[in-house]
Amino acid sequence: MLDIKSKNVCDTCVLLVDYADIVINKLSCFKPSPEILWNMHGAEAVTCYYNARFDDLRWGYYPKVSLSSVVRYGGFSVKLKIEFSAPKLLNFPPNNLEEIGDADFDNLIENLASRLREMGIDVLPQALRSAQVVRIDYGKNVPVNIAPYVILQYLNKADITRRLDCTKVSYRNEGHSLHFLSQHRNVVIYDKIKDIQKAQYNKKRAVNPENAESLNLALLGSSQYLRIEIQLGNSDNIRKAISKAGLPVPELTFQNLFNSQICRAVTLTYWNEILSAVKYLQLSDEDAGDLFKRLLDNKYKFLKALQLVGLVTILKKMGKRELKLHAGNVFSPAIYDLFRMINQIEPRNNWLQPDLEAITAAIDENNVIILRKGEKNDCR
Numbered sequence: 001m002l003d004i005k006s007k008n009v010c011d012t013c014v015l016l017v018d019y020a021d022i023v024i025n026k027l028s029c030f031k032p033s034p035e036i037l038w039n040m041h042g043a044e045a046v047t048c049y050y051n052a053r054f055d056d057l058r059w060g061y062y063p064k065v066s067l068s069s070v071v072r073y074g075g076f077s078v079k080l081k082i083e084f085s086a087p088k089l090l091n092f093p094p095n096n097l098e099e100i101g102d103a104d105f106d107n108l109i110e111n112l113a114s115r116l117r118e119m120g121i122d123v124l125p126q127a128l129r130s131a132q133v134v135r136i137d138y139g140k141n142v143p144v145n146i147a148p149y150v151i152l153q154y155l156n157k158a159d160i161t162r163r164l165d166c167t168k169v170s171y172r173n174e175g176h177s178l179h180f181l182s183q184h185r186n187v188v189i190y191d192k193i194k195d196i197q198k199a200q201y202n203k204k205r206a207v208n209p210e211n212a213e214s215l216n217l218a219l220l221g222s223s224q225y226l227r228i229e230i231q232l233g234n235s236d237n238i239r240k241a242i243s244k245a246g247l248p249v250p251e252l253t254f255q256n257l258f259n260s261q262i263c264r265a266v267t268l269t270y271w272n273e274i275l276s277a278v279k280y281l282q283l284s285d286e287d288a289g290d291l292f293k294r295l296l297d298n299k300y301k302f303l304k305a306l307q308l309v310g311l312v313t314i315l316k317k318m319g320k321r322e323l324k325l326h327a328g329n330v331f332s333p334a335i336y337d338l339f340r341m342i343n344q345i346e347p348r349n350n351w352l353q354p355d356l357e358a359i360t361a362a363i364d365e366n367n368v369i370i371l372r373k374g375e376k377n378d379c380r
Contacts, residue, residue: 007260008099008368011229012085014135015254018368019067019078021127026120030067037069037078045069051118061085061094062115080121082131084112086258093216097141097192097225102260118207129255136238138263140370141192142362146355148191148226153177154352155274156190157281184233185241187270192225193217219371226359230270245269264366271363275356282347284316294348308345311338 027034030048037046044290048067063084069076088094090104091109100108109125116123156178176198177190196217203216232238235252242249245265250256283291287311295305314323320339324331331339 001187006364006368007101007264008140009063009101009104009258009263010086010136010138011096012135012137012231013133013258015082015128015133016134017080017123017127019080021124022080023122023208024120025122029120032357034067034078037067040069040321046142060115061088062119063089064113064114065119065121079136080123082112082116083135094127095196096159097196097369098371101368102258105255105258107257129253131254132235133238133252133254133257134235135200135231135233136257137231138266139227140239140263140267140363140366142226142228142359143369144224144226144355146224146352148194148224149176151226151352151359152176152189152191157280179249184266185237186229186231186233187274188227188229188231190227190229192219192227194221195227200268208379225289225369228267228271228359230266232266238324241266260366264363267366268360268363271360275360276343278356279343279345279347280312280315280320281344283312285347286348288313290348295345304341307338308341311335312342 001131014278024030024034029050031051032046032048034048037048040046046069050065061084065083066081067078068081069078083092085096086104086108087096087098087100090100090108091098110126113123113125114130176194177188230241238242238252238257239249242262242265245262245267245268247262291312292305292309296302297306300308317325327335
């Protein structure tokens, strides 16, 4: 029987809760005063940030909260915005290297409500369960046997930006992180351990500044982790990502989106997009004549081999997205057949393939990472 708790769910979440579902006991902790939200009747976008000193609270990890007005049908409503890392709320010491699963949801709701109470904000658990999700980060921490920067350098050579329909690519932190950025949706791949170390030294240099947790790195030994993360920054992109992964799109409540099947499917879909771009690069780096003769030797018909070599060559120059634009945004079934054939061709000198396949398998299995004190790191 499958242990559902062992399947990884998500990391950062941003929830919106109606003001009617909360009680704030410390309005003075918000700046500017929340009274401005009602006095202005939603005429301008105003956000009131919680800025209490956290050393006045018990030690631990706390969510970021703010109050803002949202225009609704000619009027306005006030929402509480809650941003937090789900693993950090449950792990001690707070960290998001260790992952959490579906069965942790009730405990997470209890911890989140408890932290908010300590901050002077009472929210009913049911309001948190049914809260609207406006951002969620799906992804996976993957143990790897090769230095993550080697993988990142390799991926950076491929034309992944066009493949992922991104507006910007960024290769940062001395080659330890790779970012594919677009409006309200980012795909980020980085060396998880290096990022924790950078955050402890200088938060501004880290992919995730909150990675400066008090995690005992000595527990990790020589372990290395590659983080693949899909950051979905609004409701439209959440829906598109779930649909793209081939799943029915549920109502975007916290309870519905805290789901390991969605996490696995979304992460695997984007990772496979990256691998497809990499495969085109690998094949196009081969001598076109040698590739053509290899296809003929493998019993491909002459014209089909010629079409495949031509497609591989043009993909290196413009990418699949631009090619589709020239085709009028619609590929014929014959073109889709060529893409399927390309995916079945193994590049000749693919020395990194075993490591890439291991990453794919880890995302597909989606087992949570758990650090056992005094023992070897465990992935189950």
